[in-house]
Amino acid sequence: MGASVVAQHASRIHAAIESDAAAKSALVASWRRSSALHKLDPAERRAPLRVTDHELNHARQRVERLLRASQASLDRLYLAVGGIGCCVLLADRDGVPIERRGAAADDETFEHWGLWTGTVWSEESEGTNGIGTCLVEGRALTIHRDQHFYSKNTLLSCTTAPIYDHEGNLAAALDVSSCRADLTESFIHLIAMALGDAVRRIEAENFRLAYPDARIVMAPTPDQAPGAFLAVDRDDLVVGATRSARIALGLTPEVLARPLPAADLLGGDTSFSEDLRQAERMVLERALIRSNGNVTAAARALGMSRATLHRKLGRFGLRGAN
Template identity: 35%
Template sequence: MHNDHFSRHAQQVLTVAHGRDPSSDPSIARSWLRCLEDYHLDPAQTIAPTVLEHGRLLESRERLQQVLHIAGSEMNSLHQQLSGAGHAVLLTDARGVILNCVTAPSERKIFERAGLWLGADWSEACEGTNGIGTCLVERQSLTIHRDEHFRGRHTGLTCSASPVFDPHGDLLAVLDVSSAREAVSRQSQFHTMALVNLSAKMIESCYFLRHFENHWLLRFHLQAESVGLFSEGLLAFDGEGRICAVNQSALNLLGQMRGGLLGQPVEAFFECSLDQLLGRASANATASWPLRTRDGRQLFAALRGQAR
């Protein structure tokens, strides 16, 4: 029975990847084609994922120690929001290696049988189309639902993954929620995906704030009440007023590309001098004030730093 399933799934992969099924999702078809032509994977192969040896796993965890520390409470909260049962919340590094897993102790064996071990490599090149690996390639949030997985052995899983970017726009990690329940529908994943996205943004923002705690940090938004929330723009600058880093929300709010901002004086983008800006600084930066951009957009901002 298992062999029949693997054979049918492998045939479906070949049909879709080579463009003979026009109803298929283009992103899944692209990924399946990569798996066949770039990685030379076999969809019917049943071997378990590659797992890093303990020493190398510890090294990987050490490299992302600050992210793991920030993400820990967010992952526990996400697991509770999903009512826990039947879900594993995973955090991987930028290569797709699982560094942390939150699941109910009674369900740990179920997810380990599915290959979701600490240290397991879930990159697309190793495991084919899957939430973690395909998210890393596409650099965007996505859900891979059951038969959309490349390998037949993974078709019992539904995975919703979101990328976590560092303050320079590079991939830092992937946050993923995986379920092994048969009753999970694609529609039910919209809610899960929204929660995963929100949690990934919270981790990103906390990491940004921690990473630049010795810099001036401008937080801004279109609405005063949104300053301090996950959707706010974050912009770090040094003592000379040169921009060091921005998050994606800041780029969207300013209508700029990252390369056009970095290294530039912060006052080139806002209608105020550096001294005026620094005069608004406070250690807690809880109260926001109006700040206009050079091209006339009205924002609300708060500046974290030592008041002058």
Template identity: 30%
Template structure:
């Protein structure tokens, strides 16, 4: 295609200008510059290797692969969740969806209008689909990645004609070293996306970038702003200093210092920020910059790496004082003895079985096992047996040869068990594995070799095995739904992780998580009454539910707020913790049924049980989606999809 130069239009409405630009570019080979916004014309030229703006089909990647990508982007997902939730309110009210992608343009999460979600799927706007420019041509996600700025792509500005009914606004999320961590996007029908949506997504991306810097900081963290009241907000400048050198800075810091990442990173701090910066540790004051400008600042010592409370515990703290999470909590990991014993067993070649209720942190404990054991440098391959459709799990686990079934990839795939060679295979919710596949897995564990679906030679594999389940596997053996011989193969050493309501360190753990999940960054204070109420809650969703509630609290709070009982969700404290054995029961005491008893009861179809659970929880929460999602231990988008299905008669 040869390029020609055409004069820009004198005056024209946007749709006509874009339509003319498409004729010039796709039919005549002309440069569309002047007819389009500069970022659109640049993107069209970058997208030119694609086939003329025609249709392009993109199926989402397998769920297991998507889960791996989500695990790789776990910090981004955690830091973005409050903004996804807040943007969802705008999206639902305007018939749009909010999307988070990783640095490669792969959609990780999507939430929004139940009415538009089915349309979004028709456009392949769904988790597991690559929306980089390389895969989808000009679009807001991919073009924001390429241009490194917030932008809109409306209607015919999309390179692929099949996306011409979409309007999208996106903003990149930048790390403290100027690298792109991901993209936040609002998408809907073209008329629904405007400058207001662009402004919302730009501010949300700045908030996520702010949290990312705080979450990853090590050494000393310098916060500053010309206006002292803005310290502790997403508009403050952040600079991370390690061993006297600047290792990270956010965009607000660059703007206030009149510098760039190239000019700041890895430079010694004193010539750039003066000598007095370190004297402000843990209190506020003024810093005089080399140009004479004075700014309000404070210096904090960033948390040490690896001190996360998601699977560990903390030393109890006094219950009589308010919890100020601006200071780091000194923590001990009381699960460490369990971890040490499990590592010794696993390193000796025996399998480890993790038991515990849903949300109690079994997956986190498994990763800690991998990190502490002899195979820490090998792969960690996690497979959620409950999340894979029964017709896919065999191919995912054992792999398949070319042509093994309709839709199989050319040249086949090795399977997840072979990918675990030299590392750890983690089978989460193994109690949900179909009986037929239990037999195949047993044979692999006995022979230490795996054969692909559709034929081919057996391949030797060497891995350590960690399994997890919230079910009573012994009761399942009695019921005939789990193989007795497989149970003996996976239950070499059992680690029973306690439910949150059973943990004596709840108070310290809640305090620590509150700080890690946003409270420390916003200098929030949790009152004793609120902490007592959180400690007394039964937490049926365990740590997962607790994290969801704490994220919501910190997202809704303003910097420096005191969070009292009145800010807690209405259900918190409605039911207390179970009484100790022998104590008298009361109407407020939750009654639980042993798993072994449940196994003997006739079960309704899983889909019906799920629908009933969603309906009951929504009714209990008065229709409040956020509260229902937290109680169920799922994301809001899952509840919105349930509501959409209900309205559609599903």
């Protein structure tokens, strides 16, 4: 990239920052953060920072369950976008890619650009960019070519979406990046759709892995929000909720910290309540069958007192042998 092009890009960034555009444009607000908060210079041409192999391994260990949950979706996403010269990056909360998919023929190019595991793509380090800005703002976005803060990154196009963990906390970012100059707006739109689908799949699988002994049920939401799931234990208590479910149902961490009957929470959904009732009856019947009708043994297997089990059996018109 020539010096004049670098200077022009830097001048454009500074002019936008000095204007009142930051109040109207999220992009310019990010440029301002990059300059004023992080003290970065858009004309700087240093190589991207990289963490050590030890630090990368530690970062992977911190989100081990999320990594397991993401593998199939990363493969699926790369099949959708790899053919148009893109790579897929899964970055942790600090903006460091910990998993990657890409064509071997493009590896040298992408590694040169820093689109590689272990590279630091936080906004603090690289200024406005897909991964870093997505993590700061907590929303899906595209940073296309000269929207990047650093002049050295203006040949990249990055579409990124946040990933939230089983407790609704921002945990990672999923990114599709390309160095192609002919990446059109239509292609970017298709990439964003595939990316959103992958994020929903990863969040759902991570939620299931977080609550392996619970039933995962869809939470009815006014706008049919995708990914609104609840984890319900054997006593029909809500033990977990995805971010979408928390937002839709007003579930704060304080609310979820107390025993929360699913039927009370979703009392307006009669079909859901009936599903819970039938599921509970089936659990009780199976416990009685496995214990040959012995109520004491069935209660022990279910982790409840004999008196509690008798009350539940009476509610469903079931009887044990003792």
